[in-house]
Amino acid sequence: MKQSKRAKLETKGWKVGSAYEFLDLTAEEAAYVEMKIALSEKLKQRRQTKRMTQAELARLLRSSQSRVAKMEAGDPSVSIDLLVKSLLALGLSKKELGRSIS
Amino acid sequence: MKQSKRAKLETKGWKVGSAYEFLDLTAEEAAYVEMKIALSEKLKQRRQTKRMTQAELARLLRSSQSRVAKMEAGDPSVSIDLLVKSLLALGLSKKELGRSIS
DNA sequence: TGAGAGTATGTCGGATATGACATATACTCC
DNA sequence: GGAGTATATGTCATATCCGACATACTCTCA
Numbered sequence: 001m002k003q004s005k006r007a008k009l010e011t012k013g014w015k016v017g018s019a020y021e022f023l024d025l026t027a028e029e030a031a032y033v034e035m036k037i038a039l040s041e042k043l044k045q046r047r048q049t050k051r052m053t054q055a056e057l058a059r060l061l062r063s064s065q066s067r068v069a070k071m072e073a074g075d076p077s078v079s080i081d082l083l084v085k086s087l088l089a090l091g092l093s094k095k096e097l098g099r100s101i102s
Numbered sequence: 103m104k105q106s107k108r109a110k111l112e113t114k115g116w117k118v119g120s121a122y123e124f125l126d127l128t129a130e131e132a133a134y135v136e137m138k139i140a141l142s143e144k145l146k147q148r149r150q151t152k153r154m155t156q157a158e159l160a161r162l163l164r165s166s167q168s169r170v171a172k173m174e175a176g177d178p179s180v181s182i183d184l185l186v187k188s189l190l191a192l193g194l195s196k197k198e199l200g201r202s203i204s
Numbered sequence: 205t206g207a208g209a210g211t212a213t214g215t216c217g218g219a220t221a222t223g224a225c226a227t228a229t230a231c232t233c234c
Numbered sequence: 235g236g237a238g239t240a241t242a243t244g245t246c247a248t249a250t251c252c253g254a255c256a257t258a259c260t261c262t263c264a
Contacts, residue, residue, distance in 0.1 A: 028187070028190040028191055031190050031195070031196050032186065032187060032190060034196065035186065035196055035199070053209085053210060053211085054210070054211065054212095055209095055210080055211095058253095062253085063252080063253060063254095064252090064253050064254055064255085065210085065211075065212095065254095066211090066212080066213075066214090066253080066254075066255080066256095067252070067253060067254085068211095069211060069212055069213080070212085070213085072211090073212075073213095075213095077250085077251060077252080078251080078252090079181060079182075079183045079221095079250090079251065079252090080181075080182055080183045080186055081181045081182045081183050081221095081251090082251080082252080084134065084137065084182055085130070085134060088130040088133050088134060089130055093133070093204075094133050094136065094137055094203055094204045095204040096204075097137075097200075097203060097204065098199075098200040098201060098202075098203040098204030099200060099204070100200075101196055101199060101200040101203070102195075102196045102197040102198075102199065102200030102201070155239085155240060155241085156240070156241065156242095157239095157240080157241095160223090164223085165222080165223060165224095166222090166223050166224055166225080167224095167240090167241075167242095168223080168224075168225080168226095168241090168242080168243075168244090169222070169223060169224085170241090171241060171242055171243080172242085172243085174241090175242075175243095177243095179220085179221060179222080180221080180222090181220090181221060181222090181251095183221090184221080184222080
């Protein structure tokens, strides 16, 4: 692992060498969950910026408060598809989306 | 629609005012399919660069040749999730993925 | 303390995506 | 023309995701 990455993870409270390796995640799996978390955080941030409640966002998305909560929590039952569609519905551009991921 | 976008679409062979509007796509829906197409193309390109057949890629992904074909065709039955996972399996980084999308 | 607003978590039936298979089409080489 | 290889298309059963509901937790304010 590169130093910059290690530092970034540790800053965010991750114990490098514990979670990822304990769960036995491959590089791809790790990248996948990192992307999902990034999108989750973007969604929450975007919602809060617009001063919406989860219930309000759910109504906009024709979904439910519980699913919005799961989206923002990066729940395993939530697909990247749903996160992407939700962010687009909140007005994010493809360019911003691309940036959020990486 | 902005001029730059219109020009870009027309360059690629799209008849502006036909497909999108005929299918009655909202801006979000359009952005979603554009993203999917971008990922599809990236997948095909990546596979061909590695000189793999669809069947070989399918084996790598523990999927099937027919599904790989559908992925590359941007078939509606294929999710962005699957495309993302496949691209990661082919060694694409999050950064490259983000760039591909936008 | 307790009522109300917002968020989190568990579960479920129905909806959608998945791998697999069969088969079709396209192309090359003989 | 036909055999071989690669890709495309249609269908199906199962797996996974979804919205919805119930309910739990966490604040804030009076």
